Amino acid sequence: MSKFDERIIVxxxxxxxxxEQNQFNGFLSNDSTKGQDIFNVLTNYEVKRRGDMEEDPSYKQLISxxxxxxxxxxxxxxERLSGGGENRLHGQSSIGVGGHMNDVVGADTINEVLRTNAQRELEEEVGLPTDKSQNLQYIGFIxxxxxxxxxxxxxxxxKIKVSSHDIEVQETDTLKIKWIEQGSIDNYDxxxxxxxxxxxxxx
Structure with missing residues (x-):
């Protein structure tokens, strides 16, 4: 199946x-009023074809x-290497592991949908098994x-605390990883x- 035919949550x-009353740019903490308002309406998600959503700003695709x-x-x-899926991000560094979200059959809450998708991406991208991602902590939106x-x-x-021994890139043609001291990054270019x-x- 083409990535454009994937059914994703929007x-x-x-x-x-x-x-637009709750529109923001940047990072929005989960304990802010606006952050709580946005979280509460995530239950109104729909499932759409990814290819139809990539250039439709009337919908927001949820990304873990x-x-x-x-x-x-x-x-x-x-660092995203040239083998990765999103051409517009090749060569750029990132601190966020994740991806598009899919519907979770049988999920009782939106929290379960979000966490299940985040845990799946952690396992697919950096090999972290689900039993070691139970301490996943939701901290906000970007x-x-x-x-x-x-x-x-x-x-x-x-955000999640892990043992570096449990982390290994699964697709070496798309990602290259390293560990960096917090606070030591002074250039975001x-x-x-x-x-x-x-x-x-x-x-």
């Missing part, structure tokens, strides 16, 4: 941002975005409406927009 923009911290307090940084990629996506941001915005907020 939320109508007018519902997500309450007719997991920040990994190891036992030494270092954060995972990875949004950037200033470019064509950001305009159609909304990041659901998680090589990072994709979402990572830059999060680093500015949490460093």
């Amino acid at each position: 939320v109508p923009r007018n519902i997500l941002f309450d007719e 975005y997991c920040l990994l911290e190891n036992e030494d307090g270092q954060i995972l940084v990875y 949004n950037d409406d200033t470019n064509e990629v950001g305009e159609v996506h909304l990041g659901v941001v998680f 090589d990072f994709e927009t979402w990572s830059s915005l999060i680093l500015e907020a949490i460093q």
Whole structure:
């Protein structure tokens, strides 16, 4: 199946941002009023064909975005190589492991849908088994409406503490990883927009 035929979770923009009253750019913490309002309307998600959504800004595609911290307090940084799926992000570094979300049959809550998708991406991208991602912590959202990629996506941001021994790139043609001391990144030019915005907020 082509990636464009994948059935993904999206939320109508007018519902997500309450007719733009809750629109934001940057990182939005889960404990903010606006962050809670946005989380509460995620239950209005729809399942659409990915190819139809990539250039339709009336919908936001939900993307899991997991920040990994190891036992030494270092954060995972990875570079997207040319073998990866999103051409617009090749050569850029990122601190978020994740991807598009799919519907979860039998899920009782939106929280279960979000976590199940995030855990699946962690296993697929960096080999972290589900039994070692139970401590996944939802921390907020990331949004950037200033470019064509950001305009159609909304990041659901998680943080997780892991053992670096449990992390290994599964697709070496698409990703290259390294661990970096938190607070030691002083130049965000090589990072994709979402990572830059999060680093500015949490460093």
